[in-house]
Amino acid sequence: MSKLQALIFDVDGTLADTERDGHRVAFNRAFADAGLDWDWSIARYGELLSVTGGKERLQHYLTMDDPDFEPPGDRREWIAALHKAKTAHYTRLIQENVVPLRPGVKRLLQDARDAGLRLAIATTTTPANVTALLQTALAPDSLDWFEVIAAGDIVPAKKPAPDIYDYVLQTMQLDSQVCLAFEDSHAGLQSARQAALSTVITVNDYTQAQDFTGASLVIDHLGEPALPFKVLAGESNGTTFFDIPLAQFLQTLQHPPELSTT
Ligand code: XBP
Numbered sequence: 133m134s135k136l137q138a139l140i141f142d143v144d145g146t147l148a149d150t151e152r153d154g155h156r157v158a159f160n161r162a163f164a165d166a167g168l169d170w171d172w173s174i175a176r177y178g179e180l181l182s183v184t185g186g187k188e189r190l191q192h193y194l195t196m197d198d199p200d201f202e203p204p205g206d207r208r209e210w211i212a213a214l215h216k217a218k219t220a221h222y223t224r225l226i227q228e229n230v231v232p233l234r235p236g237v238k239r240l241l242q243d244a245r246d247a248g249l250r251l252a253i254a255t256t257t258t259p260a261n262v263t264a265l266l267q268t269a270l271a272p273d274s275l276d277w278f279e280v281i282a283a284g285d286i287v288p289a290k291k292p293a294p295d296i297y298d299y300v301l302q303t304m305q306l307d308s309q310v311c312l313a314f315e316d317s318h319a320g321l322q323s324a325r326q327a328a329l330s331t332v333i334t335v336n337d338y339t340q341a342q343d344f345t346g347a348s349l350v351i352d353h354l355g356e357p358a359l360p361f362k363v364l365a366g367e368s369n370g371t372t373f374f375d376i377p378l379a380q381f382l383q384t385l386q387h388p389p390e391l392s393t394t
């Protein structure tokens with residue numbers, strides 16, 4: 133069995149709880165600016181999250197919730213412009229530091245760097261959103277911590293397709309067996325598992341009831357020495373917060389038992 137070499141992180145919901153108070157608020161501000169009477173509630177946004185990608189989510193909402201609305205001009209271009217406005221609101225919000233990193237994220241990333249592990253990001257969100265979050269919530273130089281930041285439209289098919297993880301593995305010339313992925317959602321887990329990655333899930337309010345069958349470990353957050361995580365499925369090897377030995381333990385399991393959390 134080869135040694136663990138890299139950790140690959142999802143962003144939204146995994147590094148930080150960006151959806152409810154970040155993306156949702158930014159969408160609503162862009163709607164108001166555009167004179168639209170759309171307003172995504174916390175609950176409705178939770179449903180809309182089943183569609184990954186902001187432009188794709190807008191397209192879905194338009195079709196499902198406001199089918200009679202005819203955007204002026206080309207529909208795709210109109211959605212792209214609305215989404216661009218949303219991205220501007222989102223990056224501004226994140227730069228105001230309204231969304232902190234989730235427990236244990238900064239510690240684990242620092243420990244991984246100290247241990248010589250390679251780091252990467254595999255996310256559906258727009259690259260500018262990742263830059264804003266990392267520079268604001270992690271460290272000003274933290275873009276350099278990651279060998280690859282794979283984001284947004286860099287691949288044609290978004291999660292749950294494996295394309296974004298495949299892209300990371302190919303770019304880093306890594307075999308999936310020497311990596312561990314971190315996700316928060318069912319769609320993210322599908323994406324990582326289809327790329328043959330062992331995957332850790334940290335659930336959040338929007339994803340806690342989802343099916344995480346196939347994950348190596350399901351916990352409520354990565355934890356800290358003084359803030360133990362709760363194990364929802366799987367084996368944490370006697371640890372109460374996520375550290376490098378636990379990452380190595382999970383990577384050696386490789387073919388995790390079919391864990392069911394539903
Ligand atoms: C989560 C998403 C994203 C964001 C919105 O992605 O589905 O689409 O909600 O981002 P992940 P954009 O968990 O893979 O990071 O509006 O920039 O698409």
Ligand code: MG
Nearest residue numbers: 142144145316
């Ligand atoms: Mg996510």
